[in-house]
Amino acid sequence: MDLLIQSIVLVGVLFLLLGGGFWVAMALAAVGLVALEMFSSAPPGLIMSTSVWGATATWTLASLPLFVWMGEILFRTKLSEDMFRGLAPWLGRLPGRLIHVNILGCAVFAAVSGSSAATAMTVGKMAIPELLRRGYDERFVIGSLAGSGTLGLLIPPSIILIVYGVSAEVSIVQLFIAGILPGVMVAGLFMTYAGIWALMRPGKVPANDFKLTFWEKVKASRRLIPVLLLIGFVIGSIYQGWATATEAAAFGVFGSLVLSAATGSLTWKSFSESLMGATRTSCMIVFIIAGAAFLSVAMGYTGIPRTLAQLIRDFDLSPYWLLVALTVLFVILGCFLDGISVVVLTTAVILPMVEAAGIDLLWFGIYVVLVVEMSQITPPVGFNLFVLQGLTGRDILYVARAALPFFLLMVVAVGLLMAFPEIATWLPAQATARP
Template sequence: MESVYIALAMLAFVFLALGIGVWVFAGLLAVAFGSMIFLGDFSLARAGMVSKSVIWKSATTWELAAIPLFLWMGEIIFRSDISERLFRGLAPLVEWLPGRLLHTNVMGCTLFAAVSGSTSATTATVGKITIDALKQRGYNESLSLGSLAGAGSLGLLIPPSIILIIYGVLAEVSIAKLFAAGIMPGLLVAGLFSTYIIIRCLINPQYSPRSNSAKNLKVWMSAIIDLVPISTLILVVLGGIYSGIVTPSEAAAVGVLAAILLTACSKKLSLSLLIDSLMAAVRTSCMVCSILIAAALLSTAIGYLHVPTGLTQLIGSLNLSVYSLLLLLALMYITLGLFLDGISILVMTVPIVFPIITQAGIDPVWFGIFLVLMIEMGQVTPPVGFNLFVIQGIAGKNLKDVVYASFPFFILMVLAVILLAIYPSIVTFLPEIIA
């Protein structure tokens, strides 16, 4: 039980630090350093030496190079016309489906997530185009906002995902395998969203007004041409990784170059665009990497205090089935998602939870996808659901209305987790092929 008390004390101090407004990385560093001294009986000098070694090692991890590069690629796309062309390209292709242009939220977010890696960038970019366009055409606003909130979270799951890179670094799991593992679940979630839209629009046809515009060969060819830039980026980034030509970090660099060239070809490239996108990427990547470095020290402190071993033995003594353990973890993560952002949840819990799930025989790659889905749910649950605030800002709607619109898509994510638990091969199929 001592390990439980230590873990609870450390989590309590982390929550206290975050609650009083301390920066996340500073709070994690303070708790880690203080725990070694006050709970682990480390001398000040020894704690300092351990901290120095861990911080240097984690800060120079090669895999971290992918984070700023993928973020920069997403920022370039965000400021170019690629997202507008994405909507124009998808619009004629979804006209035959019940729900019509509502599917551009789901498909647009799915495709944009494959070159962004960020849920906020995905939601904001697609939302700035589709929310007004769908409203002007008379589509049901609640279904429009809800589908955007749900599909926007796919930026966390579909590769290249920043969250999956962070999990891979923390858990020492192959990032290429995690990227492969995220593809089928991402398509599954997108499929569930589209199926829900189809059912709702079959029941209420007025939710998706019929378009009067003619669809001829010229329109279809124009749509396909508009989808070329985003398709090219997906092919360059993911194709490079899975062909074995480049590592994820090298693929990120190639992706940045491809994004710059595509923006130049569309005559949108400018010095101000490059500077603005670079500065935005630097700010975000500094935040993410500093949290990761602090999390590495927290993980080391937790290890020195034997917390994972103690908790693993305790949970093992409870004789929980795998499904019972997953249900317990799911409830914990949904609760944390009400109050914390995804990165904070990840770095706080992985050092403690990872030894438990490996002891239970759960595949670390599968668990990474499970964890990302849990974090995705937090993106659409108040009071800290980030996607909700992004959509509220774009649409100018009351937060309560956005939450109400998003709830069915939260339930669909729960259904996706259940399906992945019953059929784990949905996650493990592609990683086993590239192994």
């Protein structure tokens, strides 16, 4: 009964603060203070100072601002325009044709930005007007963009994977490698569905108007290919063990600056804007991590996570039923919070339960990100839906209906990940086993 009362009080305080418009980091820290003051005799000031310092003064976090800055630099090289011009000539013969630009374009930009909303917004600004002008079905264009925008959370280098790695004390390099195959799987599911949809509705897909030779296609992709090579080098250097995540991020920033200079888009204004944008985003994320770290330690003093973990053992709840319950929880939270906030908010309580159930934390990190992705397009109030509503002017229910097939595809992806955990664990195991 004491556990129930404590949990209700703390959850009530959290939602009261979030509903009142408090920053997520402040809300997390405030709940930690309430937990220590009401349910523990430990000194809050000392615990806050040590936990915040311990969570933020770590070399692991150094890759975070570097990857964010890399994305900010490439964002200002008109990458979205280059993606459309570079990808479109190669996709004319596929069923669905330029619909695949949404999917592959989001996958490319996802590897740059690491943000779901930024991916949907940036690619959508270019792709939606162009595809509608060419006569593609508006509903499917919006739906494919809503679904594909979520790839920003999973495909490495992913900011949310860095946050999870720090919170759960799991290797960020291993998480990046683990995210590759699930990211490819989700993109593959989307492209397969787009192709089947196009074959069943041939009248809604315009004829191929890209009659180019191979070298003409290469010429059209001349500004996209270097970006793809840079992303491939950053991820490949991590996988091959040539560089740590932080070193790879530094290479990514240097390469982004070189590409930006080569394309003529590196000006003092774009440089300073990218640097300030990366600083703001990184400070926000680290602030949230600090608040979550304090909450995590505070929860440990109250004994709630330990008691919940013991309950899991006593109930003998199977890992699958635990994951089903957590999936519902994450989808609900994703309706109200961004992905990073969901991860740092839940790890303090959930990770002891997950470990008690014998679930691998590396696999669980990929599962969490995939489910959080899914929640970004959860009808009717997913985060990406509001982004696309602003882009298209359509009401939120129309956008939600357009995104529903892709939401269901992500449910399938979560099921596949649970049925075949090797999708996430095989590649890291190969990297570890390699001499």
